[in-house]
Every structure is written in structure tokens, then in C-alpha cells.
Amino acid sequence: MREIQAAKNNKIKKLKKLHQRKYRNQSEDYLLEGYHLIEEAAKAHANIKEVFLDKRGMDLWQDWVEHHQFTYYVLSDEAMKSLSEQPTPQGIIALVQKANNYPSDFSGKWLLLDNVQDPGNVGTIVRTADAAGFDGIFLGEGTADKYSPKVLRSMQGSQFHLPIFSGELTEVIAEFQSIGSKIYGTKLDPEAISYKEVETKDNFVLILGNEGQGVAENILQLTNQNLYIPIYGDAESLNVGVAAGILIYALIS
Amino acid sequence: MREIQAAKNNKIKKLKKLHQRKYRNQSEDYLLEGYHLIEEAAKAHANIKEVFLDKRGMDLWQDWVEHHQFTYYVLSDEAMKSLSEQPTPQGIIALVQKANNYPSDFSGKWLLLDNVQDPGNVGTIVRTADAAGFDGIFLGEGTADKYSPKVLRSMQGSQFHLPIFSGELTEVIAEFQSIGSKIYGTKLDPEAISYKEVETKDNFVLILGNEGQGVAENILQLTNQNLYIPIYGDAESLNVGVAAGILIYALIS
Numbered sequence: 001m002r003e004i005q006a007a008k009n010n011k012i013k014k015l016k017k018l019h020q021r022k023y024r025n026q027s028e029d030y031l032l033e034g035y036h037l038i039e040e041a042a043k044a045h046a047n048i049k050e051v052f053l054d055k056r057g058m059d060l061w062q063d064w065v066e067h068h069q070f071t072y073y074v075l076s077d078e079a080m081k082s083l084s085e086q087p088t089p090q091g092i093i094a095l096v097q098k099a100n101n102y103p104s105d106f107s108g109k110w111l112l113l114d115n116v117q118d119p120g121n122v123g124t125i126v127r128t129a130d131a132a133g134f135d136g137i138f139l140g141e142g143t144a145d146k147y148s149p150k151v152l153r154s155m156q157g158s159q160f161h162l163p164i165f166s167g168e169l170t171e172v173i174a175e176f177q178s179i180g181s182k183i184y185g186t187k188l189d190p191e192a193i194s195y196k197e198v199e200t201k202d203n204f205v206l207i208l209g210n211e212g213q214g215v216a217e218n219i220l221q222l223t224n225q226n227l228y229i230p231i232y233g234d235a236e237s238l239n240v241g242v243a244a245g246i247l248i249y250a251l252i253s
Numbered sequence: 254m255r256e257i258q259a260a261k262n263n264k265i266k267k268l269k270k271l272h273q274r275k276y277r278n279q280s281e282d283y284l285l286e287g288y289h290l291i292e293e294a295a296k297a298h299a300n301i302k303e304v305f306l307d308k309r310g311m312d313l314w315q316d317w318v319e320h321h322q323f324t325y326y327v328l329s330d331e332a333m334k335s336l337s338e339q340p341t342p343q344g345i346i347a348l349v350q351k352a353n354n355y356p357s358d359f360s361g362k363w364l365l366l367d368n369v370q371d372p373g374n375v376g377t378i379v380r381t382a383d384a385a386g387f388d389g390i391f392l393g394e395g396t397a398d399k400y401s402p403k404v405l406r407s408m409q410g411s412q413f414h415l416p417i418f419s420g421e422l423t424e425v426i427a428e429f430q431s432i433g434s435k436i437y438g439t440k441l442d443p444e445a446i447s448y449k450e451v452e453t454k455d456n457f458v459l460i461l462g463n464e465g466q467g468v469a470e471n472i473l474q475l476t477n478q479n480l481y482i483p484i485y486g487d488a489e490s491l492n493v494g495v496a497a498g499i500l501i502y503a504l505i506s
Binding site (some may be wrong): 120124125126128129130131132133134146158161162196199231232233234235236237238239241242243244245246249252253 | 334382383411
């Protein structure tokens with residue numbers, strides 16, 4: 001256990017860089033904030049390299065941290081405020097090693113996200129796929145980073161329940177096709193097939209796309225079928241997180 | 254057409270109070286920001302009392318405003334920044350009269366929200382109900398205000414496609430029961446009935462509840478059936494907006 005008083009301490013300054021995607025890409029680690037999420041990480045046997053607690057955090061979680069034999073630092077309120085992304089920090093932040101980055105098995109039910117930009121949408125969709133018992137998720141180019149603080153918050157720990165990978169979706173789709181998985185795109189177009197008419201198999205992939213543009217055309221051309229959700233009223237479209245929920249639960253039913 | 258230069262102009266100061274719920278409750282009017290939403294309001298024949306434009310807004314929408322013969326004011330950038338809720342104002346804000354506040358007909362498909370607190374969730378749910386062709390919505394106590402800027406933004410104009418009322422839900426439910434509508438609550442409890450086992454009728458009401466606590470117990474006791482969405486994975490729950498989407502689309506199918 002060591003103490004850090006100054007918000008401008010060098011270690012804090014280095015850690016804070018992990019709030020930015022470009023530094024996370026260079027690093028093997030990311031920051032996870034809040035006891036509930038860190039506990040989920042520990043349960044999932046993620047490699048928790050260091051834990052940072054302020055005084056309040058020490059009162060609440062010192063025993064837990066010592067029981068797990070984590071290396072930990074005690075931060076002044078000032079240093080915790082500087083490191084935290086929250087207006088009112090809970091008092092516990094962990095430095096966690098990123099997970100493995102390619103699946104060993106492509107069977108089962110998978111979700112692919114193409115250019116879904118809003119971190120809250122990405123987190124909510126991951127949480128829904130977890131609830132529905134999906135086997136894994138691929139985040140394609142342009143999709144919000146799974147290690148960004150906002151995505152981590154809105155996933156509510158679901159990243160420790162099912163694996164999340166990043167990859168070029170056209171290449172990833174080829175892997176799924178090679179084992180005979182059925183590939184479903186989504187399209188805001190009544191020429192696509194209504195999702196209610198689909199009979200799913202055990203191995204399938206559902207692809208959701210950008211908030212404005214939907215799934216990219218070059219990806220839609222690789223699918224077996226493209227699904228749409230009928231609009232009966234006057235709304236122009238559905239929120240992508242809501243659309244994901246409707247499709248995910250319809251496909252597993 | 255009149256000009257307003259100062260951000261501290263009395264009219265601007267009065268209008269800004271409408272960002273707060275307590276002043277909106279005293280007023281018959283609310284503020285609507287952004288051309289797309291104001292255009293929807295005009296299409297729906299809402300009473301647009303005044304329009305406020307900055308220079309950029311004048312370039313883009315002066316013709317449209319004059320065509321509709323709306324009373325309008327030209328604001329300095331400073332005054333627009335002061336009145337707007339957005340970091341980068343679009344340049345057009347309208348003062349709109351609130352809509353009628355009680356339905357004349359309770360038949361059809363209705364949604365009731367009990368204590369749904371997050372404005373983004375309320376807006377997304379309204380948009381989904383619109384897409385699904387619902388006939389109306391009641392917002393119960395504790396639910397985010399339909400005239401709050403964040404709810405207005407996330408509804409994306411759906412409030413002009415279906416009527417949204419506020420009311421004490423226990424009283425409202427009695428109205429629906431009196432015409433024989435079926436009342437469905439929602440409950441995070443496997444002792445409730447899976448939503449997939451429900452056969453809906455033309456006249457029904459779906460009730461969704463608070464993000465943490467769900468629907469209040471006294472309301473659940475008034476329902477015909479309480480539905481749940483099965484969780485197959487390890488997520489503890491679904492986002493209420495996602496749950497709403499799954500249930501709304503399942504009930505109309």
C-alpha cells in the first residue's frame with residue numbers, strides 16, 4: 001500500500017491518459033471505475049493489476065482489496081477527483097489488463113456492431129445481448145471503444161459475462177460463414193424481410209449498424225438475409241438500442 | 254419582427270425559466286428547440302406563439318417562419334446562447350402552447366409510465382410507442398416531464414404523432430378498465446407471466462416502471478396480468494427503454 005497526495009503526481013498523470021482512446025490503443029490496460037464493476041472483473045478472473053482508493057473507498061473496500069491481494073494505492077480526495085471520470089467519485093478505480101482479442105470458437109449466437117457511435121447505445125446493446133444469453137460480440141470499425149469510461153458504465157459489467165472482440169467485420173463474417181452460421185443484417189427498408197418471418201438456427205449472427213446510416217452496404221451484401229422492423233406509426237426510425245432489443249429477443253424465441 | 258441583443262433582456266430571462274419544471278407547471282407554454290421539432294409542431298397544428306431566431310437561423314428559416322405568419326424575434330448570438338439548452342444552438346427556438354390534457358377516448362393501445370425518471374428513457378419509449386402505432390401515453394407521478402428539453406429532444410417529434418397525458422395512474426387505470434381494456438403490468442419476477450405467453454386484444458394498456466424499482470406495488474395490484482422478460486444470461490436486468498421495445502413489439506404482433 002502506498003499513498004498518493006498530489007493530483008499532478010506522475011503516476012496519476014500517466015493513468016489519466018487511459019481515458020483517451022489513442023493511449024488505450026497503445027496500452028495493454030484500461031481503467032475501471034466503481035466497486036460493482038471491479039467486483040465483476042474480479043469474479044471473471046480479469047487481471048486486476050492495481051487498485052486506487054480514496055479515504056472513503058478504504059473504509060468500504062480495504063478488506064475486500066486485501067483479501068484479493070491486489071496491489072493498492074491510497075489517494076487523497078484531490079488525486080481521486082483528478083483520476084476519476086465521475087462528478088462524484090465512488091472512491092475506487094482499478095487498472096485492469098485488457099482481455100484476449102480473438103475468439104477460439106465462432107459457434108452460437110453472436111452480435112456484430114458496425115459503426116455504432118454512441119457509447120450509451122453500445123453499452124445498452126451489450127447488456128441486452130448478455131441478458132439474452134448471446135455467446136459473444138464483435139465491435140467493428142467506427143463503433144465506440146469498449147474500454148471507454150461511458151461504454152464501461154453502461155455495460156454494467158456485461159463485458160465480464162460474454163466476450164467482446166474488435167475486428168474488421170467483413171473478415172469476421174467470413175469466419176462465421178465458414179462454420180455455417182446464418183448471417184442476418186438489418187436494414188431500414190421494407191424490401192428487407194420482416195424480423196417476424198425469420199426462423200433462426202442455433203448458430204447465427206445479427207448485425208446492427210450506425211445510428212443514422214444503418215449497416216454499411218458492403219457488409220449487407222455478405223449476409224444471408226436482411227431484416228427490418230415494421231414501423232406502424234409516424235416515427236421515422238427506432239433507437240438502435242431498442243431495435244437491437246426487439247431483434248435479439250425475437251431471434252432467440 | 255423585433256430584435257433582442259442582450260442576453261439579460263427581460264423577455265429572455267422570463268423564457269429561460271421555462272427550462273425548469275416548476276415554472277412550466279405554472280405556465281401554459283413550453284420551449285421547443287431545433288427546426289425539425291418545430292416543423293413537426295407546425296405540421297401537427299400546435300399553437301406556436303413566438304419564434305426566436307439568431308442570424309444563422311434567419312438565413313435558414315426566415316422564409317418558413319414568415320410563410321407560417323409566426324410572430325418572431327431576431328436574437329443576437331449572445332441572447333440565443335443564453336436562451337438555448339444546447340452547447341451549439343441550431344438557431345431556432347419556439348414558444349409553444351401545451352396540448353390538451355385529458356383524452357376523449359381510451360380505446361386502443363396505450364402505454365403508462367410509472368416513475369420512469371431518466372429523460373432519455375422516457376423520450377426513447379415514446380418514440381418506440383409511436384413507431385408501433387400506439388394510441389396514446391400517460392406519464393404517471395415521478396416520470397420525467399414531457400416538456401423538459403431532454404425529453405423533447407429524445408422524443409424526436411413523436412409527441413406530435415400520438416397524444417401524451419399526465420395523470421395519477423391508479424385513476425387512469427380505472428378509466429381503461431371501465432371500457433374493458435386489458436391491463437398489463439411488468440415485473441422483474443419469474444412468478445409473473447412470460448411476455449411470450451400473452452394473447453393481446455385490440456384494447457390494452459402496458460405499464461412500465463422505474464429504472465430501479467419497476468412498477469409500484471399498488472399499481473401492479475390493479476392489473477389483469479403482470480409480464481416479465483426472461484433473462485437467459487448473467488445481466489441483472491434490461492434497460493427500461495429496451496424492455497419497453499421488446500414488450501411493445503411483442504404485444505402488437
